[in-house]
Amino acid sequence: xxxxxxxxxxxxxxxxxxxxxxxxxxxxxxxxxxxxxxxxxxxxxxxxxxxxxxxxxxxxxxxxxxxxxxxxxxxxxxxxxxxxxxxxxxxxxxxxxxxxxxxxxxxxxxxxx
Amino acid sequence: xxxxxxxxxxxxxxxxxxxxxxxxxxxxxxxxxxxxxxxxxxxxxxxxxxxxxxxxxxxxxxxxxxxxxxxxxxxxxxxxxxxxxxxxxxxxxxxxxxxxxxxxxxxxxxxxxx
Numbered sequence: 001x002x003x004x005x006x007x008x009x010x011x012x013x014x015x016x017x018x019x020x021x022x023x024x025x026x027x028x029x030x031x032x033x034x035x036x037x038x039x040x041x042x043x044x045x046x047x048x049x050x051x052x053x054x055x056x057x058x059x060x061x062x063x064x065x066x067x068x069x070x071x072x073x074x075x076x077x078x079x080x081x082x083x084x085x086x087x088x089x090x091x092x093x094x095x096x097x098x099x100x101x102x103x104x105x106x107x108x109x110x111x112x113x
Numbered sequence: 114x115x116x117x118x119x120x121x122x123x124x125x126x127x128x129x130x131x132x133x134x135x136x137x138x139x140x141x142x143x144x145x146x147x148x149x150x151x152x153x154x155x156x157x158x159x160x161x162x163x164x165x166x167x168x169x170x171x172x173x174x175x176x177x178x179x180x181x182x183x184x185x186x187x188x189x190x191x192x193x194x195x196x197x198x199x200x201x202x203x204x205x206x207x208x209x210x211x212x213x214x215x216x217x218x219x220x221x222x223x224x225x226x227x
Contacts, residue, residue, distance in 0.1 A: 003156070004156075033215070035217075040219070040220075041204075041219050041220070042117070042203050042204070042217030042218050042219045042220050043157070043217045045214055045215055045216075048214060056214050066157075083226070091157070093157075101147075101159050101161070101162065102215070104149075104156045104157040104158070105156065106156055107156075
């Protein structure tokens with residue numbers, strides 16, 4: 001089965017610019033997660049979708065971050081404007097349902113200069 | 114709020130040595146517990162998980178973990194490591210109540226010397 005796809009793999013932007021990341025989960029997976037992983041730390045959940053509804057976005061900095069999951073499949077995560085501290089790997093994961101094993105994508109490494 | 118701590122930041126072992134990586138969590142309710150591994154250049158992948166039942170859980174590649182509820186611990190073990198076990202290991206916890214989500218530990222980097 002195809003895994004979780006993410007693009008781009010790498011992105012370098014200047015602070016105050018905007019950036020968007022895309023995720024295509026495993027087919028049939030209802031739950032989709034976006035994580036932020038700062039160097040030397042574990043992944044931190046930003047937002048969780050169940051189909052196309054938001055389940056948890058309590059740790060999403062909503063003044064600059066936004067995410068959507070149209071039609072309950074693909075998802076995009078946007079940062080506008082970016083700050084230096086947003087430099088991290090952004091991971092997308094999907095699972096059959098909320099309590100099932102998560103499958104992770106390769107991540108997008110964002111560098112903000 | 115849930116939190117997860119991992120005892121060691123970086124562990125260095127020789128091949129055939131035994132491994133134990135510590136994981137402790139703070140959450141008062143029922144939990145689901147996970148160990149994920151990230152090999153160099155690869156995605157995070159699940160090593161093993163505990164939902165209920167036998168507290169000794171066996172995973173892939175000879176790894177096992179023991180859930181000790183009284184100690185809020187879920188330590189990962191392997192009797193004899195190989196060079197190919199060199200990776201970053203993450204413990205994760207998910208509270209069983211509605212609204213509780215996955216919380217990952219900071220990770221432990223394991224280097225196995227040939």
